[in-house]
Amino acid sequence: MTVLVKPQKLDDLKVREFRMLIDGKWVEGVETGTIERIAPSHGVTVSRYAAGTKDDANRAIAAARNAFDNGPWPRMTASERSGILLKAADLISARADELAHLDAIEAGKPITQVRGEIAGAVDIWRYAAALARDLHGESYNTLGEGTMGVVLREAIGVVSIITPWNFPFLIVSQKLPFALAAGCTAVVKPSELTSGSTLVLGEILIEAGVPAGVVNILAGTGADVGAPMTSHPDVDMISFTGSTQIGRLTMANAAQTLKKVSLELGGKNPQIVFPDANLEEFVDAAVFGAYFNAGECCNAGSRLILHRDIASDVTARIAALSEKVKVGDPLDPTTQVGAIITPQHLKKIQGYVSGAAQDGATVAHGGSQIDFGMGQFMTPTILSGVKPEMAVAREEVFGPVLSVLTFETTEEAIRIANSIDYGLSAGVWSSDFDTCMTIGRKVRAGTVWMNTFMDGASELPFGGYQQSGLGRELGRHAVEDYTETKTLNMHIGRRTGWWMPR
16 A cells, blocks of 8 residues: 655645746746646646747847857856856755755655755756866877867857756756856756746856856747747757657757757666566665656666566565555655646556556556545556566656566567667666676666666766667766867968979
8 A cells, every 4th residue: 555645735835926038137928928837746826937939939049149159158268157157056056945846846746856856956067067177179289290280179059958847957957057068058948847947047047147148048838939949040959858759859850950969868768687686675776766756757767677586576575665655745755756747647657557457467556546636646556467569668658657577588688678769778686797797788778777776976978879869968078069179270381282382
């Protein structure tokens, strides 16, 4: 039986009102529409944003273009940009409680979890500030006495940054500070479901000293705002995190003007478990990997590939631990699984569960909606007897649903892991180093965890193979993604050629 934490009524809630940030000013939209965010946990309006349109996106892009072409930001020293990013990190830390509350109430995320995400974001901003001062090119004095080559790294220009609803502040922090460190300007569109914390970030960046027009932020739908941000000729690069389906559309829009594109998309991430693994530690990681952020996570460990000898026992142990997971009010610090983002998404998740049952899988735990009389919640769910060809084993459910598959040989486990279109992350559990390294080298994924799951650091690149995306975020080369290289080929002395004397 799942442990329930009933949401408390928000009797004293004050609805947050937000405008859009364009060219350093908080402005209304060209039209007067608004977007109201209803808390997925409490069913009441918690935020209201000015709704952006194509005209607003065009205004924001023009401001970013002017700030890049004519403003001071790309021409500052790296030290100056770094100092501003460090100040922004300090201000984010100072407003961490406010930012965490916004993400918790708008996305339905557990408040304790979000506080950890904000702390992680602060670390990323500080890491990006350090990388700003380390960005450099190359020189070649080995090309002969008459030639000197210098390779410069220059900011690519205007970057459109589009972020999803599942990690509102963390994901914008995986993109924007690196773009700014390189000297780029940006137009940022958070999800229309969770725009609050990103708009507060705009206040922080102004206070930190980011010049007008360098960062522009507007709420709006993909059709109204995202589409012009991905197709406008004055945009030089797109950094997008979201579904694979919208990622394909983003690439198609970008192809019109051959923009550089960075995409972090979906995942269907396997954890491969051998009989010699530390099963107590694995069971804890399995429950965490499946239900963290209510499973609304591209990195979720939603596919367990268990050796047949241990499958029954491990599944039972995971089910027993799943009963202790606390589900409910995201504002309660003891909650571990919060609300599902929208009623429509909850219906989609339940469709995968019922479809799997019809295909022959067994609902070993959970599988039902939780009725608190407000919001939308779902029990942690385990599906056993799942076959590799089932939709629930191949497609991203994006909910608290764990699919259990089995294998007999290492080769079979690798084949199952690699049999889908995604390749974001994976895990392997074994006390044998050779086994871990074999899986690590042969599974096609951007990250492979060994005897752990969903650990991370600002220094480690993040991204995927295949339809999980293009490019990498974080890591020491993250700033370079927002640059172009330029070769300066310099001739020393008198040039000789076809018609010149040698």
